[in-house]
Amino acid sequence: MNESILIKPPIAIEQIEARSKDLDFGMASDPRTGALLATLASSKPGGRFLELGTGTGIATAWLLAGMDAASSLVSVDVRPEFQAVAKEILGRDPRLTLVIEDGIQFLHKQEPQSFDLVFADAMPGKYESLDEALVVVKPGGFYIIDDMLPQPNWPEGHDAKATALIDRLSRETAFQVAPLHWSSGVILLVRRPEHA
Ligand SMILES: C[S@@+](CC[C@H](N)C(=O)[O-])C[C@H]1O[C@@H](n2cnc3c(N)ncnc32)[C@H](O)[C@@H]1O
Numbered sequence: 130m131n132e133s134i135l136i137k138p139p140i141a142i143e144q145i146e147a148r149s150k151d152l153d154f155g156m157a158s159d160p161r162t163g164a165l166l167a168t169l170a171s172s173k174p175g176g177r178f179l180e181l182g183t184g185t186g187i188a189t190a191w192l193l194a195g196m197d198a199a200s201s202l203v204s205v206d207v208r209p210e211f212q213a214v215a216k217e218i219l220g221r222d223p224r225l226t227l228v229i230e231d232g233i234q235f236l237h238k239q240e241p242q243s244f245d246l247v248f249a250d251a252m253p254g255k256y257e258s259l260d261e262a263l264v265v266v267k268p269g270g271f272y273i274i275d276d277m278l279p280q281p282n283w284p285e286g287h288d289a290k291a292t293a294l295i296d297r298l299s300r301e302t303a304f305q306v307a308p309l310h311w312s313s314g315v316i317l318l319v320r321r322p323e324h325a
Pocket residue numbers: 156157158180181182183184185186187188189205206207208211230231232233250251252253
């Protein structure tokens with residue numbers, strides 16, 4: 130499969146990548162994760178989307194590329210110097226709200242089952258406060274994480290954390306789960322409608 134001809138990065142990506150390099154920001158999502166996020170976002174017209182961990186806005190750009198005009202995206206990060214790149218390049222898009230706040234504090238203020246898609250790309254909502262992130266997913270909505278296959282930049286002991294997270298997700302009965310050997314290793318969950 131020649132996947133490269135199917136993956137079409139949004140035009141903002143080139144600019145964001147250049148700025149990320151200047152900042153030495155090496156945590157950006159790769160194009161395969163981006164293409165998946167854009168595709169899932171396209172399935173939710175008028176959707177409400179959440180990204181935990183904006184970084185410089187790579188996945189933010191992909192999500193926006195998949196969303197329709199009636200959808201909205203909130204993206205949260207604690208590092209203003211990273212999020213400033215997303216603000217500069219994507220900030221004029223009225224569908225996007227950028228928030229500087231700790232992800233856990235942000236999650237605590239959200240209504241249950243209020244997002245159609247949560248991309249949990251920071252420690253909060255993934256390795257910390259997982260329950261708080263899952264609870265905000267609407268019935269039929271997506272919860273997505275990447276970097277679940279061993280990565281060269283994982284710190285000592287991170288593999289045990291990843292194993293524990295996978296084990297925890299395997300016991301999650303309210304969600305349908307698909308582990309994908311795609312990109313850096315994606316786990317995609319959908320809240321089962323009968324668990325509304
Ligand atoms: C993997 S990077 C995000 C990459 C980004 N989603 C992308 O696709 O390029 C993780 C981000 O989480 C942010 N972060 C770390 N701790 C956080 C916290 N407690 N709350 C919110 N964001 C946090 C970091 O500043 C970093 O920008």
